[in-house]
Amino acid sequence: MSMREISYGRAGMEALVEEMRLDPKTLHLATDAPPDLVEEFGASRVRATPIAENAFTGIAIGAAGSGLRPIVNWSMVTFCFVAMDQIVNQASKIHYMFGGQQTFPIVFRSSVGGGTSLAAQHSQSPYSMFMNLAGLKLILPSTPYDMKGLLKSAIRDNNPVLSFESTRLMGLKGEVPDEDYTVPIGVADVKREGSDVTVIALAWLVHEALAAAEEMDKEGVSVEVVDPRTLFPLDEETMRASVQKTGRVVIADEAGPTAGAAAEIAALLTEDPATFKALAAPPKRVCALQVPIPYSPSMENHVFPDRKRIIAGIREVMAAG
Amino acid sequence: MSMREISYGRAGMEALVEEMRLDPKTLHLATDAPPDLVEEFGASRVRATPIAENAFTGIAIGAAGSGLRPIVNWSMVTFCFVAMDQIVNQASKIHYMFGGQQTFPIVFRSSVGGGTSLAAQHSQSPYSMFMNLAGLKLILPSTPYDMKGLLKSAIRDNNPVLSFESTRLMGLKGEVPDEDYTVPIGVADVKREGSDVTVIALAWLVHEALAAAEEMDKEGVSVEVVDPRTLFPLDEETMRASVQKTGRVVIADEAGPTAGAAAEIAALLTEDPATFKALAAPPKRVCALQVPIPYSPSMENHVFPDRKRIIAGIREVMAAG
Amino acid sequence: MTASPELQRQMLRQMQTIRRFEERASDDYRNGAIYGVVHCYIGEEAVAVGVCSALDASDQIISNHRGHGHCIAKGADLNRMMAELYGRVDGYCKGKGGSMHIADFAIGMLGANGIVGGGLSIVTGAGLAAQMEGKGGVAVCFFGDGASNAGSFHESLNIAASWKLPMLYVCEHNSWAANTSSKMTHAADNMSDRAAGYGIPSAVVDGNDVMAVYDAAVEAVARARAGEGPTLLECKTYRHRAHTERAGAVDPRPAEEIASWMARDPIPMLVDHLKQQQGQFSDKEFQAMDDEIMTAVEASVAFAEASPFPAPEAALEDVFAD
Amino acid sequence: MTASPELQRQMLRQMQTIRRFEERASDDYRNGAIYGVVHCYIGEEAVAVGVCSALDASDQIISNHRGHGHCIAKGADLNRMMAELYGRVDGYCKGKGGSMHIADFAIGMLGANGIVGGGLSIVTGAGLAAQMEGKGGVAVCFFGDGASNAGSFHESLNIAASWKLPMLYVCEHNSWAANTSSKMTHAADNMSDRAAGYGIPSAVVDGNDVMAVYDAAVEAVARARAGEGPTLLECKTYRHRAHTERAGAVDPRPAEEIASWMARDPIPMLVDHLKQQQGQFSDKEFQAMDDEIMTAVEASVAFAEASPFPAPEAALEDVFAD
Ligand SMILES: Cc1ncc(C[n+]2csc(CCOP(=O)(O)OP(=O)(O)O)c2C)c(N)n1
Ligand SMILES: Cc1ncc(C[n+]2csc(CCOP(=O)(O)OP(=O)(O)O)c2C)c(N)n1
Ligand SMILES: [Mg+2]
Numbered sequence A, B: 001m002s003m004r005e006i007s008y009g010r011a012g013m014e015a016l017v018e019e020m021r022l023d024p025k026t027l028h029l030a031t032d033a034p035p036d037l038v039e040e041f042g043a044s045r046v047r048a049t050p051i052a053e054n055a056f057t058g059i060a061i062g063a064a065g066s067g068l069r070p071i072v073n074w075s076m077v078t079f080c081f082v083a084m085d086q087i088v089n090q091a092s093k094i095h096y097m098f099g100g101q102q103t104f105p106i107v108f109r110s111s112v113g114g115g116t117s118l119a120a121q122h123s124q125s126p127y128s129m130f131m132n133l134a135g136l137k138l139i140l141p142s143t144p145y146d147m148k149g150l151l152k153s154a155i156r157d158n159n160p161v162l163s164f165e166s167t168r169l170m171g172l173k174g175e176v177p178d179e180d181y182t183v184p185i186g187v188a189d190v191k192r193e194g195s196d197v198t199v200i201a202l203a204w205l206v207h208e209a210l211a212a213a214e215e216m217d218k219e220g221v222s223v224e225v226v227d228p229r230t231l232f233p234l235d236e237e238t239m240r241a242s243v244q245k246t247g248r249v250v251i252a253d254e255a256g257p258t259a260g261a262a263a264e265i266a267a268l269l270t271e272d273p274a275t276f277k278a279l280a281a282p283p284k285r286v287c288a289l290q291v292p293i294p295y296s297p298s299m300e301n302h303v304f305p306d307r308k309r310i311i312a313g314i315r316e317v318m319a320a321g
Numbered sequence C, D: 001m002t003a004s005p006e007l008q009r010q011m012l013r014q015m016q017t018i019r020r021f022e023e024r025a026s027d028d029y030r031n032g033a034i035y036g037v038v039h040c041y042i043g044e045e046a047v048a049v050g051v052c053s054a055l056d057a058s059d060q061i062i063s064n065h066r067g068h069g070h071c072i073a074k075g076a077d078l079n080r081m082m083a084e085l086y087g088r089v090d091g092y093c094k095g096k097g098g099s100m101h102i103a104d105f106a107i108g109m110l111g112a113n114g115i116v117g118g119g120l121s122i123v124t125g126a127g128l129a130a131q132m133e134g135k136g137g138v139a140v141c142f143f144g145d146g147a148s149n150a151g152s153f154h155e156s157l158n159i160a161a162s163w164k165l166p167m168l169y170v171c172e173h174n175s176w177a178a179n180t181s182s183k184m185t186h187a188a189d190n191m192s193d194r195a196a197g198y199g200i201p202s203a204v205v206d207g208n209d210v211m212a213v214y215d216a217a218v219e220a221v222a223r224a225r226a227g228e229g230p231t232l233l234e235c236k237t238y239r240h241r242a243h244t245e246r247a248g249a250v251d252p253r254p255a256e257e258i259a260s261w262m263a264r265d266p267i268p269m270l271v272d273h274l275k276q277q278q279g280q281f282s283d284k285e286f287q288a289m290d291d292e293i294m295t296a297v298e299a300s301v302a303f304a305e306a307s308p309f310p311a312p313e314a315a316l317e318d319v320f321a322d
């Protein structure tokens, strides 16, 4: 495969453009219409909506139920809460409550995370809210490769898929194939192999975990980094296999810990008898502090986990047991 | 203390009436105004709102910020998703993002749970969604005593408090004191002492757990039943102490397991070194199946956990390790 | 344009079918064969029937919690409806939905909905799809006066107006939202006064007069098909029953108000109209029609009873599509 | 009722203060001393100032993402504003809020807000509190044309109308919502055409003419104080800058459109008005006023710079009130 370097943000746009070329049933809805898409696909398929997230989310559901394949960009995940009724009460349940008679292929994109001094409302990572719901697929790419491949899978999927895209990674460059490819939804990726401890990391934290792993390597600690890539379905097998191998685990997430993805991952690991048995130390969550995100960098930096805290977490689980 | 038997539903209403008598700054907002409240407190303090949950939730926030103490009843938790922006983006963060300059004392009541053939939209238990947010207190009473006492604490609290009230328990009778009393937010209650296994159970499942405990008693298994009563703050100490004593734990919740309250409880237990060490078996979640709730009783009964599944869970953790 | 005598009889048949179906559903709910909740449309039949009579089979509608009438008016199968209410595998939703979630996408009935205002935007998406398909399809939303106060009403109508979507928004103004009077929640005279704010036409009609509803719908549908955008149609009507069929449910509505509307029952009104207009229509004919309808309703109950309950494990199916 | 010459000068001073404060904030944002995002109100100053000049100190207002102008017009302290932008402990929110969350409850400024439409219902709650208090207080909402399409607009105005709350809803119609033209999102002529649907009065004014804004606000506030309920006031205005101050942000607005509005800059318009109306007002006087304002803005920067950054652990405070 021939490869090119592009950014995480660009990878998302490429997925859209390529899939919109392939399928004339796709259309794009957002409060600002991306000029490139309008130019190529026209204002009928690429619509600028009023600031009415609730309605255009519902419109996407209805359009999907009538044979279209809408791609919705809520922009920041913050704005999807205006549309939460349509997500929780409609999109996640509509296929089920109507007995499976109709499919609702929709992609809902949004950006998540903090680190840009945008304060509490505009710095959120609430994906675990959607995990407790049944009926939504959830992707959380950490590299340009995964972004493009997962987003393409999402657009081709016949279910509502929420794509959570890390603000901090928008400019991150990485290789993507020139050819068409997809990344399957529901398959974790071992981003680095190791034998002493597993770090399960989400999105931006994958890169912090890789940096932490390099650091620990110098101390002779071999760190495996697992990226679940999708939060629903969550690839339990890959995570459990890694932890059964290493016997120790740190779970790193930019969201707060409480009932977060990290809690679910910890519970999935410990409730599995073989993994529980293999655990030489308590699983350790390295997450944001459980507070709204403050504006001033002096406080904001303190709230988020990073490579340093991952290293501290690794040290803690290495010392335990 | 002299005691009376009243229902769980009645206990909620008593809390309201008594607190509204005590504090003229309280007011009540809901799409249907409870006739008893209107009669006693008048149509100005007890308002019937249009079906506009988003607005009346925001109105409660603004009224609280201007010195009132609103009590909002969303009715079913289902309807709060229309208001989710106001909950997530405003209520949970407003005290924090304004630097603590104003308090926002508000109670948001809603009913949760299934078992009444109301299908997917009207059978929801999404409290874990709010746990991952920071800035909201969350109560989940399981008895008339706890309902009245917790709701009174909630009304007197200077923060937004969400009260999740179990549909299945509305008719449940229990004793409450004649005198004024409160139940503190953040303190778990050991509903039954035991020594072999801990069942941490939420709301309706507390009663199923107590029934399961009686059953297991006959087999010589001593079951401790812990009711967290509030989901935020969550009383880690009481739960950990119980599990350190018994060495085994089953966590029972009417919600689905994924990133649910049960996941958080499991993670809190296993990440604590002393509790982790004390655990003789993997923690076991006994939750609803991770599906939207179906209408027909034949399927709905299959989805929800009950005393039988709690017993199976207890047997599993007793056999393990 | 006025409905032909043929069409008028068909409308009467549909209205009476809705009524008989719901009377039975209410009975069976109260005796425990139907679960959860049932909201009856009885008294408002002229709205669904008048509007759906103005539609083509390929047009699409969406409904709310009070959905049986819309289903029947759009041509849904009574057997599969009743089987759904009975929670059986042959129900429209395989027993997963119940009264508040009956849908039949094959006939353009996009579903009842338990969320007040929830359908407004969804059906607007169907209108968008119809517009993009370019074959003149129209999408129709049925919703209550209560729903007209929800944000989704505003957002949806504004988008439909801005995009000139082929939509008809039908407000069933029965003056109550559960136990709250619309007098407490509306300050303007008519709900449809809101149309001007979106730059779209509106009409207010007697929702108990099926001919008036039909005529207004025909006009609005023609406009939508011609690419002239949405219309807001307000139909003044009334429910004969309490908000739900739950036994002992409170009903705070004044007795005189109920009585005055009962006196304007849309079914006798249409029967009288038919009798006056065409000498040939008689009480006997109506009786024969009703007998046929009763037979069909009985048959739907037999169908439902014969259909098995879903296997418990079926709860795990249909969470995701392939 | 027209503003006294005294009041007119005060209005000019406030407008120029907003402008100078934001010019400085924009510079400091671009050079990295201010973080996150800054939305400038420059060009729209007459709206906030005209409306707030019609209010009492005890009346309450709420703002949106473009909030500096509303703060200053309601009497906020420049020092604490600038310190907040700088992320310092002496900022209004102790550095927790930044540009989008400046609030001063002590002066009735209930906060800027990062959610479009988010403040509409919150301030309606302040109006409810004022009504229940019964002392004639009024609550005012500032929001954009974009926000007028959000469901919260509809829900809030309908409730305020139904309850006759003492409210003034001020739409700052600058014809754009981020990079989307209101032509694409509104089909009616004026946003305020929507008021009739709620049964409330409305007015459309030139939002760059501070006297026109003031007069309309005085009338609406009097109505609200008298218990006659809410008014919707639409002010046609324009922002001189791109949606945010982010360097290199796209701005799709036509150059001629920008130019035509720049030619009607509200500040020179008021200066001219003052000069014509009162011979005594001169460029020199304006220059002196501006010098004082520049000094105050400089002082606010010095205040901000002298204030320490919050301790990292302060992030854990203020999650809950006692
Ligand atoms: C968002 C939401 N809030 C509240 C409810 C509870 N509820 C169900 S029906 C109803 C009244 C609806 O009134 P209207 O829209 O006028 O329809 P009608 O019942 O009169 O036909 C209410 C409040 C709901 N289903 N959804
Ligand atoms: C609910 C929501 N959706 C989207 C955004 C992103 N956003 C911020 S400002 C803005 C435009 C607002 O336009 P308008 O209300 O007209 O105010 P203006 O910026 O013109 O003053 C948008 C879309 C947001 N903050 N909130
Ligand atoms: Mg109604």
Ligand SMILES: [Mg+2]
Pocket (backbone or CB within 6 Å): D144, D145, D146, D172, D173, D174, D175, D176, D177, D178
């Ligand atoms: Mg604007």
